[in-house]
Amino acid sequence: MIFELCSCVWGKSDELPAPYPLGCHSLDTAAVAMLLWDVHLSTGQRRFVADSFGVPERQARALVAFWAGLHDLGKCCPSFQSSPTGPEPKFLQQEEFASPTGWMNEGAVRHDRVTHLVLPSILADYGYDAASRPGKSVAHQVAQILGGHHGVYGLMLDRAAMRHPERAEPRVGTAPGWREQRAALVDVVHAACGRPAAPRGVAPAGAAVLVTGLVVLADWIASGHTWVRARQDDWMVAGEADWQAHFQRAYAAAGPAVERLQLAAPQWAPASGFSDVFPEITQPYPLQADIAARLPGLVAGPGILLVTAPTGDGKTETGLFGARLLGAAAGHPGLGVLLPTMATTDAMWNRVRVYVRRAAAVDTPVTLLHGMAWLKEAYSTDAPDAELCDDGVSTTAGDFVRRKHLGLAAGTAVGTWDQAAMACLPMRFNTLRWLGLSGKTLIIDEAHAYDAFGHALTVRLLQWLGHLGAPVVLLSATLAGSLAERLVHAYLQGAGHTALEPVTPAYPGWLFADASTATVTASATIPSTRAHSLAVDQQSVRHTHDLHAADGRAAHLARLLSPLYDAGEDPGAVLVVCNTVPDAQATYEALAARSGTRTPNLLLLHARMPQWQREDLTRQLLTLLGPRARRPHEPWIVVTTQVAEQSLDVDFDLVVTDLAPLAQLLQRAGRGHRHILGGRGRRPSWAPAPRLVVLAPAGELPPPAWGNVYDAALLRRTRDLLTEKAGEPVAIPEDVTSMIETVYADLNALAEQALHDDHRRAGQDAAQAAAADTAAIPAPATLTDLYPITDRDIDPDLLTTRLGADSARLLPVYRKADGTTWLDPQCTRPLPVPAPGHKRLSRAQVADLARLSVPAPGTYLPKAPDTAVPATWNKTPLARELRLLPHHVLPDGRIQGYRTERHILRLDPVLGLVRTAVR
Numbered sequence: 001m002i003f004e005l006c007s008c009v010w011g012k013s014d015e016l017p018a019p020y021p022l023g024c025h026s027l028d029t030a031a032v033a034m035l036l037w038d039v040h041l042s043t044g045q046r047r048f049v050a051d052s053f054g055v056p057e058r059q060a061r062a063l064v065a066f067w068a069g070l071h072d073l074g075k076c077c078p079s080f081q082s083s084p085t086g087p088e089p090k091f092l093q094q095e096e097f098a099s100p101t102g103w104m105n106e107g108a109v110r111h112d113r114v115t116h117l118v119l120p121s122i123l124a125d126y127g128y129d130a131a132s133r134p135g136k137s138v139a140h141q142v143a144q145i146l147g148g149h150h151g152v153y154g155l156m157l158d159r160a161a162m163r164h165p166e167r168a169e170p171r172v173g174t175a176p177g178w179r180e181q182r183a184a185l186v187d188v189v190h191a192a193c194g195r196p197a198a199p200r201g202v203a204p205a206g207a208a209v210l211v212t213g214l215v216v217l218a219d220w221i222a223s224g225h226t227w228v229r230a231r232q233d234d235w236m237v238a239g240e241a242d243w244q245a246h247f248q249r250a251y252a253a254a255g256p257a258v259e260r261l262q263l264a265a266p267q268w269a270p271a272s273g274f275s276d277v278f279p280e281i282t283q284p285y286p287l288q289a290d291i292a293a294r295l296p297g298l299v300a301g302p303g304i305l306l307v308t309a310p311t312g313d314g315k316t317e318t319g320l321f322g323a324r325l326l327g328a329a330a331g332h333p334g335l336g337v338l339l340p341t342m343a344t345t346d347a348m349w350n351r352v353r354v355y356v357r358r359a360a361a362v363d364t365p366v367t368l369l370h371g372m373a374w375l376k377e378a379y380s381t382d383a384p385d386a387e388l389c390d391d392g393v394s395t396t397a398g399d400f401v402r403r404k405h406l407g408l409a410a411g412t413a414v415g416t417w418d419q420a421a422m423a424c425l426p427m428r429f430n431t432l433r434w435l436g437l438s439g440k441t442l443i444i445d446e447a448h449a450y451d452a453f454g455h456a457l458t459v460r461l462l463q464w465l466g467h468l469g470a471p472v473v474l475l476s477a478t479l480a481g482s483l484a485e486r487l488v489h490a491y492l493q494g495a496g497h498t499a500l501e502p503v504t505p506a507y508p509g510w511l512f513a514d515a516s517t518a519t520v521t522a523s524a525t526i527p528s529t530r531a532h533s534l535a536v537d538q539q540s541v542r543h544t545h546d547l548h549a550a551d552g553r554a555a556h557l558a559r560l561l562s563p564l565y566d567a568g569e570d571p572g573a574v575l576v577v578c579n580t581v582p583d584a585q586a587t588y589e590a591l592a593a594r595s596g597t598r599t600p601n602l603l604l605l606h607a608r609m610p611q612w613q614r615e616d617l618t619r620q621l622l623t624l625l626g627p628r629a630r631r632p633h634e635p636w637i638v639v640t641t642q643v644a645e646q647s648l649d650v651d652f653d654l655v656v657t658d659l660a661p662l663a664q665l666l667q668r669a670g671r672g673h674r675h676i677l678g679g680r681g682r683r684p685s686w687a688p689a690p691r692l693v694v695l696a697p698a699g700e701l702p703p704p705a706w707g708n709v710y711d712a713a714l715l716r717r718t719r720d721l722l723t724e725k726a727g728e729p730v731a732i733p734e735d736v737t738s739m740i741e742t743v744y745a746d747l748n749a750l751a752e753q754a755l756h757d758d759h760r761r762a763g764q765d766a767a768q769a770a771a772a773d774t775a776a777i778p779a780p781a782t783l784t785d786l787y788p789i790t791d792r793d794i795d796p797d798l799l800t801t802r803l804g805a806d807s808a809r810l811l812p813v814y815r816k817a818d819g820t821t822w823l824d825p826q827c828t829r830p831l832p833v834p835a836p837g838h839k840r841l842s843r844a845q846v847a848d849l850a851r852l853s854v855p856a857p858g859t860y861l862p863k864a865p866d867t868a869v870p871a872t873w874n875k876t877p878l879a880r881e882l883r884l885l886p887h888h889v890l891p892d893g894r895i896q897g898y899r900t901e902r903h904i905l906r907l908d909p910v911l912g913l914v915r916t917a918v919r
Contacts (some may be wrong), residue, residue: 003180003181003183003184003187004184005023005181005184005185005187005188005241005243006091006181006184007021007023007024007241008021008089008090008091009021009022009023009075009076009081009089009091009181009185010022010075010081010086010087010089011023011024011025011026011072011075012025012223012228013086013087015225016228016229016232017232018087018232018236019086019087019089020228020231020232020235021235022072022075022076022185023185023188023243023246024231024232024235024246025072025222025223025228026069026070026071026072026073026185026188026189027069027188027189027192027243027246027247027250028222028227028228028231028250029068029069029071029072029215029218029219029222030065030066030068030069030189030192030193030218030247030250031065031192031222031247031250031251031253031254032068032218032221032222032250032254032257032258033064033065033067033068033069033214033215033218034061034062034064034065034193034251034254035251035254035255035258036214036217036218036221036254036258036263037060037061037064037065037214038061039255039258039259039263039264039265040214040217040258040263040264040265040409040439041214041265041439042265042331042332042333042334042439043331044302044330044331044332044439044469044470045210045331045332045438045439046060046061047331048206048207048210048438048468048469049064049203049207049210049211052203052204052206052207053138053199053200053201053203053207054199054200054201055197055199055200059196059197062193062194062196063193063196063199064211064214064215065193066189066190066193066196067142067145067146067211067215068214068215068218068219069189069192069193070115070119070146070185070186070189071112071115071146071149071215071219072111072115072149072219073114073115073118073119073146073182073185073186074110074111074112074113074114074115074116074117074118074147074172075111075114076114076173076178076181076182076185077109077111077114077171077172077173077178078092078097078099078100078171078173078178079107079108079109079111079171080108080111080114081097082099083108091177094177095175096175096176096177096180097173097175097177097178098175099173099175100170100171100173100174100175108171109169109171109172110150112146112147112148112149112150112154113147113154113169114169114171114172115143115146115147115149116143116144116146116147116154116157117143117147117157117161117165117168117169117172118165118172118182119139119142119143119146119147120137120139120140120143120157120162120165121139121162121163121164121165122182122183122186123139123142123143123186123198124139125183126186126190126198127197127198128142128198128199129198129201130162130163133159134156134157134158134159134162134785135156135202135784135785136201136202136784137162137202138198138199138200138201138202138203139162140156140157140162141202141203141208141786143157144156144208144785144786144787145208145211145212145215145786146215148212148431148786148790149212149215149216149219151216151428151429151431151790152428152790152791153212153786153787153789153790154787155787156785156787166179188243191243191244192243192244192247202784204467204780204781204783205467205780205783205784205786205789206434206438206464206467206468206780208786209431209434209435209786209789210431210434210435210438210468212431212786213431213432213433213434213435213436214435216429216431216432216435217263217406217409217432217435221254221257221258221261222250227253227257230253231246231249231250231253234246234249260398261398261400261401262363262365262397262398262400262401262410262411263400263401263409264362264411265333265334265411265439266333266334266335266356266360266362266364266411266412267333267360267361267362267364268324268327268328268333268359268360268361269359269360269361271324271359272296273292273296274288274289274291274292274321277317277320277321277324277359278317278320278321281314281317284314285313285314285318285528285529286526286527286528286529287307287309287313287314287315287318287508287509287510287526287528288314288317288318288321290510290523290526291307291318291321291322291510291523292321294521294523295322295325295510295512296325298512298514298521299325299326299329299512299514300329300514300516301329301330301469301514301515301516302326302329302330302332302466302469302470302471302495302515302516303326303330303471303512303513303514303515303516304462304466304471304472304473304474304487304488304491304492304512304513304515305319305322305326305471305472305473305474305510305511305512306473306474306476306479306484306487306488306505306510306511306512306513307319307322307473307474307475307476307509307510308475308476308477308479308484308505308506308507308508308509308510309477309507309508309509309526309528309733310477310508310528310530310666310670310732310733310736311477311667311670311674312530312670312674313508313528313529313530315445315475315477316348316351316445316475318475318510319337319443319445319473319475320335320352320355320443322473323335323441323443323471323473324359324441326441326471326473327440327441327471329471330441330469330470330471332438332439332440332441332469332470332471333411333439333441334411334412334413334436334439334440334441335352335356335411335412335413335440335441335443336408336412336413336414336415336420336436336437336440336441336442336443337352337413337414337415337442337443337445338415338416338417338419338420338442338443338444338445339414339415339416339417339445339446339646340416340417340445340446340449340450340646341416341643341646342370342371342372342416343618343643343646343648344445344446344646345368345369345370345414345415345416346368346376347649348414348445349366349368349376349379349414350378352366352412352414353366353395356393356395356412357393357395360393360395360411361393362393363393363394363395364393364394364395364410364411364412365394365395365396365397365398365401365410365411365412366395366397366410366411366412366413366414367397367401367402367407367408367410367412367413367414367415368397368407368414368415369407369408369413369414369415369416369419370415370416370419372611372850373415374402374847375611375847375850375851379397395412397410405429405432405433406432406436407419407436408420408432408433408435408436408437408440409432409435409436410436413436413440417444417450417454417458419433420433420437420442420444420461421454421457421458421461423437423461423464424457424460424461424464424776424777425457425775425776425777426775426776426777426788426789426790426791427790427791428790428791430777430789430790431789431790434464434468437465437468437470438465438468438469438470439470440470441470441471441472441473442465442470442471442472442473443472443473443475444458444472444473444474444475445475446475446476446477446646447474447475447476447479447487448476448477448478448479448480448483448663449646449663451768452764452765452766452768452769452772453768453769453771453772454772455483455486455769456768456769456772456773456776457772457776458487458490459486459487459490460490460772460773460776460777460779462487462490462491462494463490463491463493463494463779463780463781464494464779464780465491465494466490466491466492466493466494466495466496466515467494467495467496467780467781468494469495469515471515472491474487477666477667477670478662478663478666478667478736478740479505479740480740480741480744481503481504481505481737481740481741482744482746482749483744484503484505485502485503485504488503488511488513488520489503491513491515492513492515492518493779493781494779494780494781495515495516495518496781497518499518500518501518501520503520503522504522505522506522506523506524506525506526507525507733507736507737508525508526508527508528508733509522509523509524509525509526510522510523510526511523528732528733530732531731531732531733531734532673532690532732533689533690533729533730533731533732534669534690534691534692534729534730534731534732535689535690535691535692535729535730536669536691536692536694536722536725536729536730537691537692537693537694538659538693538694538696538719538722538723538726539556539693539694539695539696540696540697540698541553541556541695541696541697541698542697542698542699543697543703543705543706545583545586545587545590547590551698553658553695553697554587554590556695557576557587557590557591557656557695558594560574560654560656560693561574561576561591561600561637561656562596563635563684563686564596564598564600564635564636564637565594565595565596565597565598565599565600565635566596566597566598567596567597567598568597569684569685569686570684570685570686571632571633571634571635571636571684572635572636572653572654572683572684572686572687573624573625573631573632573635573636573637573638573651573652573653573654574636574637574638574652574653574654574655574656575638575640575644575650575652575654575655575656575657575668575671575672576591576637576638576639576640576656576657577640577641577642577644577645577655577656577657577658577660577668578639578640578641578658579641579642579658579659579660579706579709579710580641580705580706580707580709581606581607581608581641581912581913582705582915583658583705583706584604584606584639584640584641585604585606585911585912585914587639588602588604588639588910588911589911591637591639598635600634600635600636600637601632601634601635601636601637602636602637602638602639603617603620603621603636603637603638603639604617604638604639604640604910604911604912605617605618605621605638605639605640605641605643605644606640606641606643606912607641607642607643607855608854608855608856608912608913609854609912609913610812610851610852610853610854610907610912611850611851611852611853611854612851612852613912615851618648621638621648621650622648622649622650624636624650625638625650625651625652626649626650626651627649627651627674627675628680629680630680630681631677631680631681631682638650638652642664644668644671645664645667645668646667648671649674650671650674651671651672651673651674651675652671652672652673652674653672653673653683653684653687654672654686654687654691654693655668655669655671655672655691655692655693656693656695657692657693657694657695658694658695658697659694659695659696659697659701659715659718659719660710660715660718661710661711661714661715661718661743662714662717662718662721662739662740662743662744663740663743663744664710665692665694665718666736668692669690669692672690672691672692673689673690694722696719696722701715701716701719701757702715711757711761711764712757712760712761713755713757713758713760713761714743714744714761716755716757717742717743717758718743721739721742721743746762747759747762777789807857807858808855808856808857808858808860808861808883809850809853809854809855809856809881809882809883810853810854810855810856810860810861810882810883810884810885810905810913811849811852811853811854811869811882811883811884811885812852812854812885812887812907813831813884813885813886813887814827814886814887814888814889814895815886815887815888815889816889817889817890817891821884821886823852825887825889825895827889831870832845832848832849833870833872834872834876839875840875840876841872841873841876841879845879846876846877846878846879849878849879849882850878853882854885854907854912854913856913860903860905860915861883861885861898861900861905862900863883866884866886867883867884867885867886867898868883868884869882869883869884885898885905885907886898887906887907897914897916899918900918901918902917902918903915903916903917903918904916904918
């Protein structure tokens with residue numbers, strides 16, 4: 001029996017002149033989902049969903065819209081309709097809408113849970129299999145999808161709950177009115193969507209996740225206040241409950257809304273060759289030319305492209321070209337670029353915007369995705385494209401795609417690697433991340449740059465991307481062969497292949513693995529136009545900053561840098577890379593105290609500085625030593641930490657570094673003699689050729705001062721290799737592969753040669769990989785239940801901390817004896833407060849606090865009353881997550897740091913955050 005849907009069952013009421021019918025919101029969401037299918041989903045995504053459910057694409061379109069329209073079916077229940085903050089409709093007084101006895105004493109039931117419970121039995125009337133066990137029932141799968149529209153999937157139901165939801169959970173509403181109205185709502189939406197037939201069976205997990213993401217996105221759009229008010233006005237003007245007419249109006253309005261929100265899939269100008277993509281490159285590097293000649297003939301659909309080459313061989317352009325080919329062949333035109341650090345991400349965002357302006361056929365937003373992206377001035381919504389040629393396109397991202405969880409929904413996204421890796425963790429709304437990722441071709445730069453935990457997450461990410469048919473491009477300068485094989489195999493396993501051949505990438509070179517056939521095509525070794533000989537001078541030192549210790553690190557460094565203190569020598573620029581912030585600070589102080597016949601300029605840069613200071617120093621460095629800068633006429637010494645490995649496109653005459661694992665050393669060496677100077681100056685006579693000086697601690701590794709920054713076995717194996725090659729220059733790139741394989745050999749390859757630290761390293765890597773496997777969502781091939789993909793109770797801070805980020809941001813503040821607290825040592829800037837009548841700080845106020853903050857491990861500063869932010873900040877995101885680092889301002893103007901049980905913390909204007917042990 002078909003019942004009539006009543007408009008008195010409400011779905012929205014906040015800030016509305018009257019309650020908005022649930023039927024209207026359901027049809028709105030169905031209409032938006034149908035439009036998103038047409039405009040937002042790529043051809044590859046549409047094909048994947050249709051094939052997964054075993055139906056033609058047109059039927060899949062109608063089905064997805066139908067399901068989206070049912071997401072709030074659970075609002076037709078007693079606890080929601082009688083919500084104390086709702087409109088209290090009169091129909092609740094009728095007997096057929098009676099509440100179950102005693103339900104008020106049990107509390108309310110979430111409406112998304114009700115949707116999950118009641119839908120399987122209703123869908124059975126529309127031809128959906130609801131009789132099989134839940135994991136094999138398409139009715140249950142659709143119900144679980146829609147029950148997850150608030151970002152978290154519910155537990156799989158049992159058969160009894162599927163057949164009789166009112167018995168399993170009386171709070172869904174046992175009176176006949178509830179069942180009749182739910183049945184009527186389903187039928188109205190089904191009719192509006194063209195009465196699509198049921199799918200043949202359950203779909204793989206990836207398709208279910210993708211559909212969930214689309215439902216959530218459609219719901220968010222159809223729940224926007226502007227949208228609801230406009231549709232409500234139309235409904236009230238029409239003056240009659242014509243549900244089908246309302247659906248047609250909603251579908252007509254969805255097109256402009258989706259266009260305004262910048263959710264259309266990108267379109268690229270036609271390009272068949274490398275010169276079409278990069279017309280400004282008239283002479284491609286050999287790597288680029290080889291891929292341009294051979295890859296087009298290999299690509300017929302999704303797959304994974306691996307490019308390995310040293311810095312300067314044009315990997316970025318090669319990756320973009322490969323992504324263009326793969327995306328077009330696979331029907332995934334979106335573009336995502338992932339990098340290891342915020343600094344490299346910011347730089348790449350600028351490059352990708354230039355690329356998109358030239359290559360896109362229509363306006364295409366380019367989002368910037370990392371925790372501090374909103375502080376970047378050029379990314380502000382108030383900073384549109386500065387330069388547009390007549391035929392150029394806009395890359396400015398609007399407010400909607402900047403919202404939390406939605407950055408990957410934009411046609412092009414550039415972000416830190418964790419933005420994609422978090423999709424592999426059971427976090428709320430990770431289905432939106434998968435929706436964004438699955439429509440893109442993903443470029444993962446510096447694919448080698450993660451620990452065992454990170455690599456295990458990358459493996460899981462690649463399994464899911466292979467499963468979803470999303471093409472991938474991996475770029476690396478120093479990727480071990482065993483890891484390369486693991487990553488390529490992970491992608492192919494996700495695509496459904498089990499019997500896989502060994503993978504052996506050339507260096508420099510590339511390989512392509514076809515997702516459909518698992519065929520792997522590898523290039524031969526490709527010559528590099530930037531091949532050169534690197535002199536590596538390893539010096540055994542005692543790790544001490546005592547200048548009087550002849551065998552110490554400080555004395556060795558003093559001898560190496562003596563030309564910069566001698567007025568009779570050529571000026572030049574030297575990079576000194578330290579493994580820890582305290583070492584960098586002590587090195588800087590020792591160099592600043594040193595005297596000579598001239599005084600070189602000194603600059604210190606590391607991660608534990610306020611945001612504004614890091615940005616200023618980075619800009620200064622790029623101005624001095626960037627790719628277009630003239631060589632300075634004065635000597636410069638730059639002391640830094642690992643931020644130099646990937647974040648700085650700068651060129652030094654000499655690089656001096658603490659011992660680090662080989663991959664990091666090669667990255668650091670890449671900052672020496674990096675650019676061709678041409679007419680911009682010349683090298684000093686004391687550094688005519690590329691040279692890397694490695695200060696290797698004598699004795700046990702690592703020295704106590706380094707803690708656990710680097711694995712002992714990798715340090716020892718690197719030191720041994722450099723000792724063995726003492727006096728021999730390293731041929732770049734010819735020697736890189738053999739050296740990387742020697743240092744990063746796994747335990748099986750080492751066999752009897754393995755030492756105790758090798759076994760410890762293997763154990764630690766295994767433990768980290770196991771931890772990642774435990775934390776991550778399951779591989780797609782193993783999933784029939786969607787529940788493990790999300791977790792309502794998980795702490796996102798714990799997960800993101802495991803991804804390697806500093807877990808706290810400290811805000812240095814200054815307190816006077818009278819108890820007042822200030823932002824500056826001069827005590828002229830008080831802590832900000834919300835403007836009168838507002839509950840939150842302004843964007844400008846939060847941005848100011850963020851620029852003053854310093855990233856640091858959470859263990860540095862205890863959570864205590866005197867480190868807690870003001871209560872007036874508690875409603876402001878980011879500001880409420882800061883920890884105050886109080887400095888005491890004495891009456892004579894001196895400033896004291898903050899004392900904990902173990903150390904004293906203070907912010908030095910030059911050294912950054914200084915941590916001194918309590919004696």
